[in-house]
Amino acid sequence: MRIAMTGSKNNPGPTGKALGLLKEVIALHGKPFHPETISKKTGVPVANLYRYLNSFLEARLLIHPARGEYLPHPSFLSLLSTLTSKEVLDRVIRPKLERLVRILPTTLHFGVLESEMVTYLIKVSPKGQMLFTKENMQLEAYCSSIGKVLLAAMQDADIKIYLEGDSFPALTRYTITDPERIKAEILKTRQRGYGIDDREIHEDLFCLAVPVVSTLGETIGAISAASNLGDLLAKDIDLTLKELRAVAKNVGSVF
Template sequence: MNSGTAASDKMLDLLETLLGGNQNGSLRAAAETLGLPSSTAHRMAAALVRRGFIAPAQRGHYVSGMRLANLVARSNPQDTLEAVSRPTLRALASESGATTHLGIWDGEMVTYLVKQAGRGATLFTSEGGQLEAYCSAIGKVLLAHIDPAKRDAYLSAGPFIALTDRTKIDPADIQAELDEVARLGFALDQQEIAQDLFCIALPVRDAGGTVIAAVSLSVTGAAAKWVEPPAALRRCVATIERRLGTGGTD
């Protein structure tokens, strides 16, 4: 790492610690947390103030600057997730031949933000479309990682409809499967949404470890009975998480 990159990283660390840590905007506390000399911290803070990313509040304390606030206000996390994920899901569809999806929890349903077709049969899913969570692979991943109170409310709000003869509709059975999904780290849909459709999904986490989405592979045909996530699916998720800022670089 060259000196310019190191200095940029330190300034970004200071910005994040000032505004997102437990220092309540205290420059002194942030500098101590990061091991920065006081003079360096003040120099960096002055640069951030000039650019409008932070603004001085009470003595020695800073808040988000108007420029940063305006940038954040114009951003849409879903747009970021979609843009970051699309090329990676396209590559995964090309490599695997399966249809790839990225979905989020939205109004107690799965909403698909990205769909990339594979080489197999055309699926009925669509970008912006929704599916039930309790019987889809992406939905199971998301349900397994939402707040337990929200999950309990969801499971108690049935009835659940059997879309095929393999769909689990008893809340106790659904909860048992969600416990297994949380333990294994992935979910399967084995002809539960539609006959002859098989899916496998992995969670996508943000920098804090919170599950914010899930990625799936979907194919038709009995030969596609996965028992664990393929390496290509794991690589896809790891790439998305890196690009979202969970650590590392491409």
Template structure:
């Protein structure tokens, strides 16, 4: 669950409840929510009832469990279309997947964490944590480190404050100092590695997707399992990966919302 935004009032509390329910990845009963929520029982109940009434949550009439509602699904789909890199990048990651033959991930940064927005499986798929819509750690994933490395100083400080530095594998970087040293190397090299830092046996090479002004838009990775490839083999795709990241960035720069296009034509 995200950290509490004390100054955001009822809206902030309602969003915290939505985050909490979504974190279970399944329908969840009120008693379970109460055990995890920072809010008093009456407050939690009131927020859940309001969210259900507005269609942001749905309650199963048989079990009484709550899950994200259809209205929330519609909003999420609209956000995916209008704010996500996925629709813009689709043809590029299709081609990268075809040429590399490995798993391709497209991600964006969300509060210092990684939000996977699209994925293409390898020719021989391997089960791994990342799926479109999942949130992963920034400090120990290739895409996460690729994005962190190119944030402004203020943005990076805020993002680092949100990292747990939990040790997932023996290779995980578990301190701010070691991560900062790694980010410096990534800036010099232009791309990042995941050396089994999040999942044992899973490695990747990742590149940031940067605007013309250097703003971080997202990141792209080529990921494989050590049963079928090596980090050296993945690094051989670095020129192709960087070229694809630049192409996605260029398309993102020239993309406009339909309403904005209409306004621009009207002004001519």
């Protein structure tokens, strides 16, 4: 059965606008809001605003404890808490990386940026390849391929704050540690659309990473391919990037 879809990403239909309204109201954490402001942000006409809100109240998605105050209904929150965002990402991405590893004989990762560190949520390796990385392990962002991609997706002001923060210790003799050079590397990563770790984290490791971009244009993470220096990855960068980008695009289309 085909389901007719109305609207688009830039011009959502009534259902999309209603869900956008629900999302915006929940994000307010109970703070009072001005109807015209929410209407402009979500595209929901003021005349329909409270009709939608009443529907959410009846469906036990929201509660209305005081004038101008809306909060998520506890039953709605308990439903959402049955599955974490990391579990959702794992269910979507892991099968795709398990298929990709049959094409690229390299270790594949999916990582996100958390507290200025890269968290490796998923790791898939071909038989016989042993890398030191582990799932849920954290590594520095400034010298990893995934980290460079995720830093490149940040606003320039946020990159400036990051570079003015902590020190950048050398993990190998190839690690870039000067803030100005790190900035240049981040901007280069943004321009070319992929990140490279050439022995910066480990002296015998070469990694490539590409961003995973959602349908709304948000970078939700990055996928990398890593191998020991001198293996296939270092020799066939174009093929690796092509396969990584195809998977990243496929994943991004889900979100």
